[in-house]
Amino acid sequence: xVYEEGKKSIPEQPRLFENDVEIxxxxxxxxxxxxxxxxxxxxxxxxxxxxHNEGGDSMEESKSDDxxxxxxxxxxxxxxxxxxxxxxxxxxxxxxxxxxxPNMTHLKTSERVVLPPLWIRCDGSDPECTxxxxxxxxxxxxxxxGINIYMVTCNGPTADKTCFANLEELKMAHKVKHHSSIxxxxxxxxxxxxxxxxxxxTIVESESNISIDIIWNTVDKILQPPPLTxxxxxxxxxxxxxxxxxxxPLHRELQFLLTLAEGxxxxxxxxxxxxxxxxxxxxxxxxxxxxxxxxxxxCTSGNENGTENIKSDTAAVDSSMKSIFSERGGLDFxxxxxxxxxSVSSYQELVECFTLIIKSLEHGEVQPWIHQxxxxxxxxxxxxxxxxxxxxVSLSGITPVQMLxxxxxxxxxxxxxxxxxxxxxxxxxxxxxxxxxSVDLQEQVHRVQKLHHMLEIMVSCTVLLxxxxxxxxxxxxxxxKYYKENxxxxxxxxxxxxxxxxxxxxxxxxxxxxxxxxxxxxxxxKEVKTTWQVSxxxxxxxxxxxxxGLLCDSTVNGSTEERMYFITMTNCSQVHFT
Numbered sequence: 001x002v003y004e005e006g007k008k009s010i011p012e013q014p015r016l017f018e019n020d021v022e023i024x025x026x027x028x029x030x031x032x033x034x035x036x037x038x039x040x041x042x043x044x045x046x047x048x049x050x051x052h053n054e055g056g057d058s059m060e061e062s063k064s065d066d067x068x069x070x071x072x073x074x075x076x077x078x079x080x081x082x083x084x085x086x087x088x089x090x091x092x093x094x095x096x097x098x099x100x101x102p103n104m105t106h107l108k109t110s111e112r113v114v115l116p117p118l119w120i121r122c123d124g125s126d127p128e129c130t131x132x133x134x135x136x137x138x139x140x141x142x143x144x145x146g147i148n149i150y151m152v153t154c155n156g157p158t159a160d161k162t163c164f165a166n167l168e169e170l171k172m173a174h175k176v177k178h179h180s181s182i183x184x185x186x187x188x189x190x191x192x193x194x195x196x197x198x199x200x201x202t203i204v205e206s207e208s209n210i211s212i213d214i215i216w217n218t219v220d221k222i223l224q225p226p227p228l229t230x231x232x233x234x235x236x237x238x239x240x241x242x243x244x245x246x247x248x249p250l251h252r253e254l255q256f257l258l259t260l261a262e263g264x265x266x267x268x269x270x271x272x273x274x275x276x277x278x279x280x281x282x283x284x285x286x287x288x289x290x291x292x293x294x295x296x297x298x299c300t301s302g303n304e305n306g307t308e309n310i311k312s313d314t315a316a317v318d319s320s321m322k323s324i325f326s327e328r329g330g331l332d333f334x335x336x337x338x339x340x341x342x343s344v345s346s347y348q349e350l351v352e353c354f355t356l357i358i359k360s361l362e363h364g365e366v367q368p369w370i371h372q373x374x375x376x377x378x379x380x381x382x383x384x385x386x387x388x389x390x391x392x393v394s395l396s397g398i399t400p401v402q403m404l405x406x407x408x409x410x411x412x413x414x415x416x417x418x419x420x421x422x423x424x425x426x427x428x429x430x431x432x433x434x435x436x437x438s439v440d441l442q443e444q445v446h447r448v449q450k451l452h453h454m455l456e457i458m459v460s461c462t463v464l465l466x467x468x469x470x471x472x473x474x475x476x477x478x479x480x481k482y483y484k485e486n487x488x489x490x491x492x493x494x495x496x497x498x499x500x501x502x503x504x505x506x507x508x509x510x511x512x513x514x515x516x517x518x519x520x521x522x523x524x525x526k527e528v529k530t531t532w533q534v535s536x537x538x539x540x541x542x543x544x545x546x547x548x549g550l551l552c553d554s555t556v557n558g559s560t561e562e563r564m565y566f567i568t569m570t571n572c573s574q575v576h577f578t
Contacts, residue, residue: 043116049082083121083542089133128153131540146576159562174530180521185219190514191507208238219517234496260405261445276343283340284353291366333368335411361385376406416451450483511563534565
């Protein structure tokens with residue numbers, strides 16, 4: 001029934017089975033809780049213990065109040081998914097296997113449907129500490145020919161390496177169990193790079209994560225370091241706003257832009273506290289006074305080369321940022337105003353600033369230069385001032401906020417585009433998408449947020465991993481493609497194939513976060529695999545909720561210096577029906 005419902009759309013709520021089991025159907029496009037142990041890419045059932053109200057007597061209450069959504073299969077800060085006893089899991093696996101076995105004619109099933117694979121959370125109550133049991137039908141066309149049974153066991157954490165398996169013994173056990181004469185081995189190691197990398201002699205600690213996955217054939221021993229000939233993939237997940245980032249000043253600038261956008265949408269602007277010693281009005285007033293003295297520089301002579309490059313007053317930009325994210329010279333009048341007016345602290349002050357600016361333009365006291373292509377209201381007024389005719393603008397309501405937002409958007413777009421063209425050498429395949437003014441202001445702001453996230457990624461890879469142009473270019477293309485097709489998502493993991501030698505110095509003296517070996521024999525549907533793995537974090541989320549304090553107890557000889565590892569084994573057995 002769940003499978004038939006899932007053909008139309010994945011059920012949002014799990015289905016209750018015999019009052020103690022919840023059945024969820026996970027789509028192949030969703031993150032799967034068993035992806036570490038099973039490489040399939042189809043829909044899959046996840047079974048776990050029904051989460052009834054404590055002290056609740058009514059089954060109906062349990063159904064309505066405690067039903068878990070599919071998203072709750074993934075770990076949360078609150079109570080996580082609950083496992084079934086190993087005995088109950090084995091009963092369910094047997095029922096599933098019988099339902100799939102075409103030889104079970106006494107079940108009187110009119111038409112046997114090939115069901116998605118089934119995985120059951122287990123509580124580790126058996127001697128082997130089983131954490132998952134799985135079953136996957138084997139097919140020949142539409143006919144079911146057998147079933148793969150998986151068992152995932154997990155122990156630890158421990159730093160005692162005498163508990164680790166011996167590779168030759170693992171290979172021999174696999175040969176005996178599966179009657180194989182030849183086995184192949186494949187290694188996998190994952191290292192965290194951001195934890196080991198330093199910026200200005202400080203360790204970077206945040207929700208961000210940069211890691212490398214390395215895969216190679218032919219493993220010689222347990223915990224073998226990966227060879228430089230291995231295939232490697234960089235995984236980058238970065239959240240913006242780390243105060244130690246070289247582009248943190250730009251992040252703060254973006255936050256002010258977002259404040260204006262929110263104010264434009266809601267009608268209420270929460271003005272941030274100014275960090276400048278002078279008010280925005282004083283800064284604008286001083287700026288206009290300077291321009292009056294240099295009128296010949298800012299006149300519309302058409303000679304851009306004669307224009308003085310007044311730099312942004314973002315004083316917080318330090319030397320490391322200057323070498324990576326260079327300040328853009330040649331800021332026009334509107335961009336210069338944005339730099340002064342970022343410190344505006346009230347709506348009244350904003351109105352006073354624009355009143356002063358418009359008055360200077362109307363009286364011809366300044367004739368500023370602006371970039372071509374700018375479509376902001378202020379830019380239009382400036383162009384009109386060249387001809388001595390300016391339309392009246394009512395500085396009331398949301399108009400002043402919109403005017404400031406527009407010039408900020410123009411300025412920041414050019415900042416980001418400048419970096420991607422100059423630093424990463426990217427021709428910006430999707431440039432029009434990110435700088436388009438044909439969409440509303442809110443969407444333009446959203447796209448600028450995407451540009452900033454990409455910038456954070458590029459700068460972090462430059463600072464932390466010392467990436468050069470040849471590495472930044474394909475990474476930029478990957479980010480651009482993703483963000484043209486998807487909304488902002490700072491938790492998304494961007495992946496980049498690289499050579500291990502490029503980042504070897506960041507992990508060669510470190511312990512892997514995950515290390516595993518796959519031992520395989522057979523081909524096609526007859527392939528069977530044994531996997532031995534160690535990991536620094538619990539490989540199953542229901543192990544966390546069922547074993548509070550697990551990370552606090554294990555030491556070796558009273559020392560916690562050694563890396564603590566969870567040891568996980570995945571075994572596969574095949575049952576053939578024909």
